[in-house]
Amino acid sequence: MMESASCDRKTRSSSRATAVEQHQPPVQVLTCANDPYTCDKCGYSTTVQSTMFTHMRTHTLQNFFVCGECGYRAADKGNVSKHMKIHTGEKPYMCEECGYRGADKKAMDRHVRTHTGERPFACGKCNYRAARKSTLTLHMRTHTGEKPFACGECGYRSAVRSTMDVHMRIHTEEKPFVCGECGYMAARKGSMNRHIKTHTGEKPFVCGKCDFRTTRKSNLDVHARTHTGEKPFACPDCDYRTADKSSMNKHARIHTGQKPYTCGECGHKMTLKSTYTRHMRTHTGEKPFVCMVCGYRAAQQGTMDRHMMTHKAFHACNA
16 A cells, blocks of 8 residues: 655645645645655555555545534544534634635635735646646646536536536526616626626726727627638628627528527527527516607617617708
């Protein structure tokens, strides 16, 4: 199980905060003959026999320490002691910069990096550096292509658990983010942030060629192509070209006949989400467009535009 290290120099990763502190900025800790205890399961090595015994429990699942509150299990008693602070609310470590309090030193070390800008974990494939080892692990999947999280509904795969959680809201129709101004609901925080700007009027992205402003950088990138004439997205079935990918996806449905939006009330299928949104108003009776002159309400923008012409004609006759 444990044997003396025979190689001249071995490399192992360290997840201990003390090891990271002693070997910054490199990501890995170098060990040699002074690490006599080596795990035959995974190659982990250490100079301390008791540490190796603790490590081996991660493979044997024996003698685990268990939290009496929630059943959390750990091979090291110290890890359970740190875990218990979640239940007790104890946060003995305080940041001198901002007063942030943490339950353990490791968490505090990570927090301090938000002030120092230190990024000790480096990618071996590119120049990317991270403040956390877990962040580097996620980044490495951009190189390996690994996507361990799979959707059980549609086969979608993701490299990040949080991305999968957001994706699942497509199927559950969960929309946890609610606008305090108008009640609009969104599945993603980013979508809500963009929506809020419709109330604040904030449009931070500005075109350098004209007065166009927008709430999203991606919109500005697409808009810029109206000046350059660039249309990088080409349809393989016809000569249609477009400046943005979403327009190409919509166009492709002309050829495939795909109608992904289905009305739950009557079963009507539609190609475009905007068509689906308008159609649903025939069932809900929603009329979001309001005439500022007389209070008339309409379900469709086109209907409101035609209504507004009646006011223009009236004013023209009385001029």
